Amino acid sequence: MNIEELVRRSADEVASNLLPPDTDPATIRTAARRTSRRRFAAAGAVLAVGLLVASLLVNQHRDDDPGPSPVPTPSPVPFQVDNAPVWGDVDGIHVGDDHHPLPAGLELRVLAPLANGVVFGDSVGQVWFQPDSGDAVQIGRYEPRMLAGGEGTLAAWMERVGGSLELVVFDTAVREEVARSRARGGNLAPDGILNGDRVANPGPFFHVGGGLVIYGSQSSSWAYDIAKQVHRELDRDLPYGQPVDHAPGISAQLNVSLEWDAPNFFSRTVTFWVVHEGPLSSAVGVEPSGAFNHAGTRFAAVVDVAGGRHHVVVVDVGTGRVRVLTPDTRLSTLMSWGRGDELMVQQFPVSGERGKDRLLACAVSRATCRPVAFAGRVPMLPVA
Amino acid sequence: MRHGAEEEFTAFVHAQSASLFRTAYLLTGDHRRAEDLLRRTLVKVCLHWPRVSAMEQPRGFARRVLVHEVVSLWHRRPSEGPPMVLREGDSASRVVWDAVLTLPPRQRAVLVLRHYEGLTGAETADVLGIAVGSVESHAHAAGLRLADLLAGRGSAPRTEGAA
Numbered sequence: 447m448n449i450e451e452l453v454r455r456s457a458d459e460v461a462s463n464l465l466p467p468d469t470d471p472a473t474i475r476t477a478a479r480r481t482s483r484r485r486f487a488a489a490g491a492v493l494a495v496g497l498l499v500a501s502l503l504v505n506q507h508r509d510d511d512p513g514p515s516p517v518p519t520p521s522p523v524p525f526q527v528d529n530a531p532v533w534g535d536v537d538g539i540h541v542g543d544d545h546h547p548l549p550a551g552l553e554l555r556v557l558a559p560l561a562n563g564v565v566f567g568d569s570v571g572q573v574w575f576q577p578d579s580g581d582a583v584q585i586g587r588y589e590p591r592m593l594a595g596g597e598g599t600l601a602a603w604m605e606r607v608g609g610s611l612e613l614v615v616f617d618t619a620v621r622e623e624v625a626r627s628r629a630r631g632g633n634l635a636p637d638g639i640l641n642g643d644r645v646a647n648p649g650p651f652f653h654v655g656g657g658l659v660i661y662g663s664q665s666s667s668w669a670y671d672i673a674k675q676v677h678r679e680l681d682r683d684l685p686y687g688q689p690v691d692h693a694p695g696i697s698a699q700l701n702v703s704l705e706w707d708a709p710n711f712f713s714r715t716v717t718f719w720v721v722h723e724g725p726l727s728s729a730v731g732v733e734p735s736g737a738f739n740h741a742g743t744r745f746a747a748v749v750d751v752a753g754g755r756h757h758v759v760v761v762d763v764g765t766g767r768v769r770v771l772t773p774d775t776r777l778s779t780l781m782s783w784g785r786g787d788e789l790m791v792q793q794f795p796v797s798g799e800r801g802k803d804r805l806l807a808c809a810v811s812r813a814t815c816r817p818v819a820f821a822g823r824v825p826m827l828p829v830a
Numbered sequence: 831m832r833h834g835a836e837e838e839f840t841a842f843v844h845a846q847s848a849s850l851f852r853t854a855y856l857l858t859g860d861h862r863r864a865e866d867l868l869r870r871t872l873v874k875v876c877l878h879w880p881r882v883s884a885m886e887q888p889r890g891f892a893r894r895v896l897v898h899e900v901v902s903l904w905h906r907r908p909s910e911g912p913p914m915v916l917r918e919g920d921s922a923s924r925v926v927w928d929a930v931l932t933l934p935p936r937q938r939a940v941l942v943l944r945h946y947e948g949l950t951g952a953e954t955a956d957v958l959g960i961a962v963g964s965v966e967s968h969a970h971a972a973g974l975r976l977a978d979l980l981a982g983r984g985s986a987p988r989t990e991g992a993a
Contacts, residue, residue, distance in 0.1 A: 449973045449976055449977060450944075450945060450973070452926055452976075453926065453930065453941050453945045453976070454945040454946070455923060456922075456923035456924075456926035456927045456930070457856055457927065457930075457941075457942065457945055457946035458946070459921070459923035460855075460856065460923055460924065460927045461852040461853075461855070461856060461946065464851070464852055464855055464861075466847060466848035466851040466852065467847075467851065467865050467868070469843055469847040469851075469868065469869075469872065471836075471839060471840040471843040471844070474839075474843060474869070474872045474873055474876050475836070475839070475876055477869070477873045477876075478873045478874075478876035478877050
């Protein structure tokens with residue numbers, strides 16, 4: 447008897463010996479009504495809290511007493527090079543036509559574009575800031591992969607201090623650390639982050655934006671309020687298969703169906719969890735491989751299609767709208783989200799022919815991609 | 831819920847609860863946890879019943895919800911380790927299933943969906959939200975691991991082609 451048959455027979459026998467519980471449909475209906483009411487009440491409570499906070503803020507302004515701010519406000523540096531594609535490869539950092547070689551002897555490991563440059567991590571655990579013009583400067587040390595940049599000029603990373611991890615928030619505009627706090631949740635070592643077997647190409651569950659750093663392990667998710675310097679655990683336990691609930695502070699599990707009419711597309715379902723906190727969201731588990739943009743409003747994924755080829759699709763998290771960026775016959779790999787809505791994609795011919803790789807900068811809102819000149823050496827960074 | 835829909839839902843619960851419970855048990859190896867998963871699944875099905883009842887295969891939807899509930903459980907409580915095994919005799923099937931329950935969750939889920947629920951590779955991939963290739967690789971890895979585990983117990987199954 448082969449393994450399959452053995453498993454089949456065992457499953458049938460074990461299952462047939464079970465005594466299923468009595469399930470009362472009326473009890474289920476009552477529980478469903480209670481759940482429905484609780485969701486409604488939670489949404490109302492969130493709305494009420496939002497209104498209260500807004501009211502307090504308005505009153506604060508009326509009193510003309512803003513009070514002490516615990517951290518400097520991140521500088522709103524405008525984009526100096528609109529939508530310049532940003533990527534890294536073995537030669538260093540590329541921002542549009544500008545090339546910034548890495549400091550001697552270092553290799554790039556993770557990269558995140560900022561409004562005023564790029565923050566990146568190297569192979570020996572150092573964090574660097576590469577401004578749009580000028581030389582890279584070391585600004586800290588990080589745990590592998592646990593480095594993120596957000597909108598504006600803020601970067602965040604985890605630094606190991608003694609036996610624990612500290613969350614560091616750094617404003618590259620003023621070149622200062624603006625917050626530091628011991629990380630919560632435990633099991634945040636790189637192997638503990640998104641190491642589920644459903645995540646094929648995980649970016650760390652680590653995002654900064656909207657005044658928050660969102661981080662977590664498989665067992666818990668946290669929002670760190672940069673201004674208040676407090677951590678708050680986020681709720682992951684919300685219903686399956688519903689559109690994302692946009693109420694601040696509410697997490698949701700999002701189920702997006704990807705379907706096309708084109709015969710070569712598989713009808714696929716992308717299921718991932720979203721932890722919402724203001725405008726930011728992030729994946730906890732993702733299949734197929736993919737990554738949110740820095741704002742957390744879009745999710746890019748590589749989807750298998752017939753013949754072992756891939757397509758890169760982008761899902762608008764709020765609406766579920768899907769854009770197909772690379773409807774052709776090549777193998778595609780996500781590289782990184784750039785500034786604005788640009789997504790960098792690397793493509794290979796199915797034949798595996800050398801020298802035919804290409805690098806695309808895709809404008810998601812227009813669902814168009816354009817080739818970017820590169821030296822022909824394989825871009826190396828996975829999605830940050 | 832309108833009266834007709836209530837009757838339909840009641841019929842659905844009566845017809846499918848036992849089967850869904852068995853799947854939940856095979857996925858978790860824990861009677862109490864399987865009961866809880868069944869209840870959570872049915873509540874969610876009830877919440878969406880008008881839409882679910884219009885589907886060609888409402889049970890397929892319920893199974894998908896159930897599997898996602900199980901996956902959520904794994905994500906929320908990864909530290910709980912392998913599921914508790916309730917020994918109910920040492921039949922050969924029980925020994926095999928004890929071994930199945932020590933597999934990583936995704937491999938276990940693939941085995942249950944393929945060999946108990948009778949889904950194809952593509953259907954399994956769809957329910958789990960993973961690529962078909964991933965299903966195959968999980969199934970392959972599970973087979974190798976099971977063969978090792980059962981060989982260690984002295985009851986190694988013969989694989990196809992083996993003497």
